[in-house]
Each structure stands twice: as structure tokens, then as C-alpha cells.
Amino acid sequence: MPLLLRTEAQWRAWRAKRSSTVLGLVPTMGSLHEGHLALMREAKRRAEDVVTTIFVNPTQFGPQEDLSRYPRDLEGDVRRCGDVGVDVVFAPVPEEMYPQGHQTFVEVQGLSRRWEGERRPGHFRGVATVVTQLLALFRPHVAVFGQKDYQQLKVLERLVKDLHLGVELVALPTVRDADGLAMSSRNAYLSSNERIAALSLSRGLRKAQALAASGETSAEVLMSAVRRELTESGAREDYVALVDSQTLEPLEMTDASSPARMLVAAFVGKTRLIDNAAISASGPASASPAPDQA
């Protein structure tokens, strides 16, 4: 079983005794699923000691969002972390990360502006702040994140570069259920009918990939393919965007020389889900494109 630590002081005491090992970090909000566990396995492959943090970070939730009802299962999470060889689970209370008097926040300006940033004001400021805190506290050699939160990944890559943090960021493809649904802690909110509707996100992405692989280059046409799946299943679009995979600026056409990404956010009932996929402009059509195929 991993060691469960709740405070900075406990961590510093633990690390003082093992200060020379290669350290891997996997930040999460808990309610762990296979997607999270894949990150931890990768961290364990790359590092001697692995810390998973479980912290439902209040500063990345808007006032109307699901902070209080976000699923929590610390006991189960610690067990799951143990199954994949995690050494330390760090699960602080909010006051540990944001004690009275906390005044410092981190903002990645350009990449945070659109898409999730526009729909969820303050979200990336909260994410960038807590990840900076965790990187400063743990000083990992490597930190592992998922492509499931694609814009977040790009924001964090920028953050690490701009602040010269010198940690290696590793990004893993989205882990999906067998029917294509991207695993997410928020899938726990879905009724069985809503879960069927939620499949429209990944189905739409696969359709767009197939169209692009067969030669379609118009962003409008590719985005329409995603929108059609959402509409037909009763999901409500928040945004669908074909973007440059690095700058996240919107594209009008795909272009074989610069990789594109399709981003989608939609409401299924009251639950807001996001997904994304690489859109490749060149190459022969694949028989069954998977959303994370490069």
C-alpha cells in the first residue's frame, strides 16, 4: 500500500530520507479510473518513486460548477494507487494548499484564453497555480498528464517552459471505454441513457478523422460532422473547434504540414464532457480510426 500523506511537512520528512531517487508526479483530482492509472504506470516506468496527488482544487472550479458534488473516494483511490505501484499518495485539505493569506496565482495568458478558458473563466489560472505549487513542493524529475485535457496539457507545457521549471512533462493518449467513451471521473454523473448520448462526442471525432483521412480539408465540414453526432444524440454543444495542435488557434483548413486537433465540449443532461482527437490531413483512410491516432 502507498503511504498516505496529508501535509507538506509530512512530505518533506519522507523525501528527506529518500532525497536522491528519481521522482515521478501524477497530479489528479481523485475518483481514479483506468485513465489515471495509465499515467501512474508510466510514471513508475520512468521514476523510482511515484507520488500521486489527489486534490479537488477549489481554485479551478467556477462558482456555478460542481466542486461540492465532484466524486470523492479517497480510500478506494489509495487502494487503486497501490495496485499500480505508487509510493506516496498526497491528499491535502484545501487549507494546506491555500492557507489564510495565500496571494499568489499563476496565469498562462495566450493558451488559456480560448475554449475551456473562455467557457470556464479562471479555470486555467487555478490549474496553473496548483500545478506550479505541486511542482515546487515535490520537485519531480518527470510529471505525467493525459491528452484527455488537451488544452490543459498545452497550458502546462507552456508554464513549464516559461518558468524554466525543468521538469519533463509526459503526455499519454486518452484511455477510453471499449465503446469509445473517454474515461472521466464525471462519467459517474451520467444515467444509462445519458451515457449512450455521451458516446456522440467520440463518435463525432472518429467521423471527423475518417473524413479528414479521405481527403476532406475544410474545418467547417469536419466540425459539422462532430456537431451532427452531438445533435442527433441530444447532446448540447458547448464548442466544437478545429485548432492548430500547438497554438490552439482555430483553423479554416487542415494542412499536412501542421498537425490539427479537434476539440469538443458538450452537455449531456447537466453533465459537461470534453474530448479531443488528432486530425490528420494526409495518408490513406484507416479502417477504424481511433480518436488518439496521430
Ligand code: AMP
Ligand atoms: P483529473 O483527475 O480529471 O484532474 O485528471 C488528472 C490527470 O488524468 C490529467 O492529466 C488528465 O488529463 C488525466 N486523465 C483524465 N482522464 C483521462 C483519460 N481518460 N485518459 C488519460 N488521461 C486522463
